Amino acid sequence: MDALEQARREIDTVDAQLAALFERRMKAVLSVAEYKKARGLPIFDAAREKVVLDKAEARIGDPALRPYYRDHVQNMMDVAKQYEAEVLGRNRAAYQGVEGAFAHIALRALFPHAEAVSCPTWDEVFDAVEKGDAAHGVVPFENSHAGDVSAVLDLCYNHPGLWVVDVYDLPISQNLLVLPGTQLSDLTRVYSHQQAIAQSETFLKQFGLPATAMPNTAMAAKFVAESGDRTKAAIASVETAALYGLEVLVPSINTDGDNTTRFIVLSREKPTAGNRFSLLFTLDNKPGKLAEVIQVIGASGYDMESIKSRPLPHVPFDYYFYVELVGDPAAEKTAALLRELNHVCRTVRLLGVYTK
Incomplete structure (x- = not known):
């Protein structure tokens, strides 16, 4: 031997x-x-x-x-x-769309043994987790090409009882899906989620194909498959093509070859361990207030990887802010940072704790 x-x-x-x-x-x-x-x-x-x-x-x-x-x-x-x-009967995870959607693919990677709960909208994913109908929710947060999913950030702000407990980066390859036997010259319209359309804008302009936005990529593929119409195409994943009996006519049509979507995981249970944490805060509309917050964060020794602003709901021309910081959320200096921010900000809230 x-x-x-x-x-x-x-x-x-x-x-x-x-x-x-x-x-x-x-x-x-x-x-x-x-x-x-x-x-x-x-x-x-x-x-x-x-x-x-x-x-x-x-x-x-x-x-x-x-x-x-x-x-x-x-x-x-x-x-x-x-x-x-x-x-415990808590092994359910919610996502927006139908089987084959990128959120469903991300959910399966994160929770391979969970029961996947399909929701028509992102709002209903948040509600499912908040009501206890699902232990977790998986929703897109930002894309490396198309940018933030602003509606999801707004939902995070409007659901203070939920936490971000994990993040997952899913490489995205957008593909042109058609009924078997369809040629590119047959097509008159393309269907997909708005983000996928934005990610494939160069290809669509090159071939003069108008696009119609749908709730998600898998729904677009399902719609094309059920229509039986060879003038229609969908932009979606290879996995979705297999699910709905479509063919990949043109692979990888997204403009950015390094296209990645970051998904966040929602939970009612407050997380404590991780190497990143995120905050939501509001400020009085006074000169230098945002600079003061950034100075406080910098003086505390945290690397601020991301900062975003969004209009406050129902408050014209006022804004809330999101920041992601690198560091141990359980450290004493994090508690000290939050105490100091409470003096500088109108409101401040810990949104998420996770590792990436």
Whole structure:
């Protein structure tokens, strides 16, 4: 037996032992889930998770392997949380659109074992999470080519009971989808979400194709498939083409080859652990107020990765602001920053805590 075969046999032996230990661990997880269910406790406990991860890392003798083992235990804990959610009847995640939409693809990557709950609008995704009909909501937040999804940021502002607990960057490839046998010369109109249309603007202008906006890309593909009309095309993902029996006539028509959409994950449970946090704040309309906020953030030692402004609902020519900061939200200096911002801002609110 050569060294490679011997090493593979050793891995198989260890894997068999790990499988038995995994079942044993998940039985203990089931007991934890039942305990939480009986007492109405949340699934996620950030303080407990950190203790478990630190303890696990310390068990490894080889320092080079410690971060890898920590990641391994983190993955096991993420699987355990999904299992707990299923046991507790909380394993539902909401998204806007129909199966095959980019939000659905992102949801499946984030929550592979969850029941996907389709909502007609982003507003209804927020409502589903707020009412407890879904444990999480997955919605687009910004695109590397088309920019912010301003309506979603407004919904974040208008739903103070919800938190952003995770982010997920999904590479986007927009494709021209048609009924089988359709030629480019047959087309007279294209259908898709407004963001996808904006991302494919150069291609559409090149071929003189007018576009009609629809609630999302998958709905556009479904509409084209059901129409039976070869003059119509949709802009959507390859996965959507397979779902609705369409063909990819022209792949990757988006202008930006590095097109990526960032999705955020909504929850009613307040997060505590992460390496990023985001804030929403309002200011008195006085000279230098925004500069004062930026100065306070800079003096606290935080890197401000993003700042955005949006009109305040029902208050003409007044605005609220969103910032994303790099740092530990649980650190004492974060609490000190929030206290100082409370003196500078009219209102300030922690919106999200996550890792990226």
